[in-house]
Amino acid sequence: MRQPLVAGNWKMNGSRESVAALLEGLKAGIGQVGKAEVAVCPPSIFIPQVEEALRGTPIAWGGQDVSTEASGAYTGEISASMLLDFGCAYAIVGHSERRTLHCESDELVARKFAAARGAGLKPILCVGETLEEREQGVTEQVCARQIDAVLDREGVAALADAVIAYEPVWAIGTGKVASPEQAQEVHAFIRGRIAARDAGVAEGLRILYGGSMKPDNAAELLAKPDIDGGLIGGASLKAGDFLGICLAAN
Ligand code: PEP
Numbered sequence: 001m002r003q004p005l006v007a008g009n010w011k012m013n014g015s016r017e018s019v020a021a022l023l024e025g026l027k028a029g030i031g032q033v034g035k036a037e038v039a040v041c042p043p044s045i046f047i048p049q050v051e052e053a054l055r056g057t058p059i060a061w062g063g064q065d066v067s068t069e070a071s072g073a074y075t076g077e078i079s080a081s082m083l084l085d086f087g088c089a090y091a092i093v094g095h096s097e098r099r100t101l102h103c104e105s106d107e108l109v110a111r112k113f114a115a116a117r118g119a120g121l122k123p124i125l126c127v128g129e130t131l132e133e134r135e136q137g138v139t140e141q142v143c144a145r146q147i148d149a150v151l152d153r154e155g156v157a158a159l160a161d162a163v164i165a166y167e168p169v170w171a172i173g174t175g176k177v178a179s180p181e182q183a184q185e186v187h188a189f190i191r192g193r194i195a196a197r198d199a200g201v202a203e204g205l206r207i208l209y210g211g212s213m214k215p216d217n218a219a220e221l222l223a224k225p226d227i228d229g230g231l232i233g234g235a236s237l238k239a240g241d242f243l244g245i246c247l248a249a250n
Contacts, residue, residue: 005037006229007041008236009231024053026242030243033243039090040060062088090123091116094109094127109146110152125147127142127143128166129142129143130170143166147190156194159194160201171212173212177217177221191207207228208229213235218248222249
């Protein structure tokens with residue numbers, strides 16, 4: 001039985017004050033969230049503040065990105081061991097905004113995955129197609145290519161400690177959510193692809209849906225057999241909305 005995971009991706013949002021208020025709201029409501037594991041991924045500058053506030057609570061935290069390198073002359077980068085040092089459990093890799101805006105290739109994402117995992121973080125590997133790719137009917141090929149870059153480099157066993165987030169790019173931040181059937185179809189494809197290499201790893205792997213998930217559409221998405229939680233952008237910035245999604249995962 002896979003424990004659902006609901007992870008918030010705060011992206012580049014927040015201030016000391018708003019982060020403190022959000023964390024207070026999450027702490028106040030987390031007691032009602034029984035089953036799901038909950039995590040937040042703040043901008044890295046807020047990680048010490050998040051660590052201070054969440055240490056000793058059931059809420060985990062992680063980075064939104066991680067360097068491929070361990071240390072050295074890489075201005076602006078943050079290494080996996082630094083994230084670990086500040087209590088992070090997770091690191092998102094390959095978010096579509098990084099693939100698009102920062103030109104991150106499948107190969108680079110696979111190296112980030114390896115760096116995160118090598119340091120003891122659980123990577124959350126984001127995959128998903130653009131609208132154009134969906135319309136061309138190549139959704140499965142795109143997801144397969146993005147996942148295979150990691151599998152071919154790290155081997156299927158590397159996914160045992162990892163999470164995959166299926167995030168159709170056309171649904172991210174647009175308010176256009178994939179239908180539960182559309183999402184389930186791709187999630188089942190992803191699990192099947194991994195099962196072809198290792199059925200046990202595939203069975204245990206949590207595959208999150210991401211893309212305009214909100215409290216009012218979460219329950220029907222999360223009811224699907226291969227949707228094991230959510231990666232939440234906009235709705236993770238309001239404690240009530242985020243907790244509403246966490247409750248729907250119960
Ligand atoms: C995301 O960026 O990972 C995401 C799912 O964003 P949103 O929920 O805002 O669509």
